[in-house]
Amino acid sequence: MEKEQYLNELEEIRTMMSKSSKFLSLSGYSGISAGVIALLGGSLFKYYYWGSRYQLGKEDLIAIIGLGVITLCLVLALTLFFSWRKGKKQGLSLWNSQSQQLLYHMLAPLIPGGIICLHLVWNNNLPEALAMSQVFYGLALFSSARYTIGAIKSLGLIEISLGLFAYFLPQWADLFWLTGFGVLHLIYGGLMQKKEA
Structure with missing residues (x-):
């Protein structure tokens, strides 16, 4: 009986330590909504601009950047909403030291990556922009994984x-x-x- 109680106490301590060092409010719905929005935005881009045999004009490039910004803003808004909702159910704050660390480690690669991708799009290097957006996003996930769930590192x-x-x-x-x-x-x-279910 004492051994079982001891193991339960250890499990409670481990859970408390995990909650204090990791951002656990990331919701599965955040990933699902990000995937749906990315598929919609990417499909619009593919339909209108991918494979164009002509040099895209500045108006087209501005439209592509606008589509990217709208896609990113929708993903961020839904990620925040679903994370806030999950955190509220768990009694966790969305803005705490863990989420601040997560954000800091994500933005370190995302900001320079975003600048490089904007430059590539503006100079009509669309394939390189798509590739670099994935590389820098992957680096952001990898560098921030220690502040949230482990599967982020693999992703x-x-x-x-x-x-x-x-x-x-x-x-x-x-x-x-x-x-x-x-x-x-x-x-x-x-x-x-x-x-989560």
């Missing part, structure tokens, strides 16, 4: 790999992007949601 490594494939196989960069940002997020979010 980051897969995103980096897909980005490298996209870089060296630019004719399929759009498909690698849709797979990484769309399909993988749907799978990852679905698995997370299944664990």
Whole structure:
């Protein structure tokens, strides 16, 4: 009996330490919504701009950047909403030292990556922009994984790999992007949601 009580106490301590050092409010619905939005945004991009045999004009490039910004803003808004909702159910604050660390380690690669991707789009290097967006996003996930659930690290490594494939196989960069940002997020979010249920 004492051994069982001791093990239960150890498990409680481990859970408390995990809650204090990791951002646990990330919801499976965040991944699912990110995947759906990425597939919609990426499909619009593919339909209108991918494979154009002509040099895209500045108006087209501005539209592509706008589509990217709208897609990113929708993903962020839904991620925050679902994380806030999950945190509220668990009695956790969305803005705490763990989420601050997570954000800090994500933004370190995302900000320079975003600047590079904007430059690539503006100079009509769309395949490279798609590839680099995946590489830098993967780096952001990998570097922030220690502040949230462990599966983020694996997702980051897969995103980096897909980005490298996209870089060296630019004719399929759009498909690698849709797979990484769309399909993988749907799978990852679905698995997370299944664990939560």
